[in-house]
Amino acid sequence: MNTRDAKEILLLYRGTTDDSDPQFCAALDYAKSDPELGQWLREQTKCYDTIRTKLRGIEPPLGLSEKIVRSRPIPFPRIWSRVLQLAAAIVISASVTVLLMKWSERRNHSVAGAQEILVTGEVLDMTCYIAYNLSGPDHAECARVCIRNGLPVGIKAQDGKVYLLSGEPGHSVNAELADYAAKTVTIKGRQSVRDGFAQLQVEEIRKL
Incomplete structure (x- = not known):
């Protein structure tokens, strides 16, 4: 093991x-x-x-x-x-x-041709959000722990669309995003879709 x-x-x-x-x-x-x-x-x-x-x-x-x-x-x-x-x-x-x-x-495929966009919204712990619809300040501590421990992290845009956030191949963005759990930030990155999931490869994190 x-x-x-x-x-x-x-x-x-x-x-x-x-x-x-x-x-x-x-x-x-x-x-x-x-x-x-x-x-x-x-x-x-x-x-x-x-x-x-x-x-x-x-x-x-x-x-x-x-x-x-x-x-x-x-x-x-x-x-x-x-x-x-x-x-x-x-x-x-x-x-x-x-x-x-x-x-x-599996998501570390090339996004060289993906569109670069800015997304402003709440940083989510994707596991709790999808399974229990948990988000917001009341869930901040749990989300912070989950994200820091490597569980999937996402962002819910102001229009309600949710993106799964990733870094460059071989690089996790969890450590950078954990302290922003349940907070509103602006993410600059490249948008792509894989297996029905909207993904945003993070290039820059802007705290509001």
Whole structure:
């Protein structure tokens, strides 16, 4: 196992809940011997806890559960319904992260002929934005941690269009953008589209 393999496994790690799960044991042991990976894991777990807290803080409308049961009876206990909902949310988040990370590995194609544009908007943590529609000042700390840890970063333009941000081949822009999480900046870069994603290869970051 190497750092990359361990990180892919630990992207699904949910803290002490998974400590006894055999599939995480090897990755956790590896993280103990790799200080950088260990630090990443601590920040990743903190980000997960923040998301979980936000999800738990969402209050459904009064009487919603009764309306759902009356209109469509659930053939299993409510406690399992909650478990499955949480599991689905976790799977969606992990899937979005993995897919974006896989795509980001393939995005370093030539953009020599791409159009150079300026985009002003909010810097996004793409994983949380796509999976949970989280953005804005309330999500700033979690977004900052996720971006600093290498998760995909994007920008939401004032017209609502979202771009996945990348650097020159072999160069990540995450470190430069992490402190701008949830803030409005202007990005100068070259626009392209890959597999349906709008991408902006960053050339300059202008703080407003």
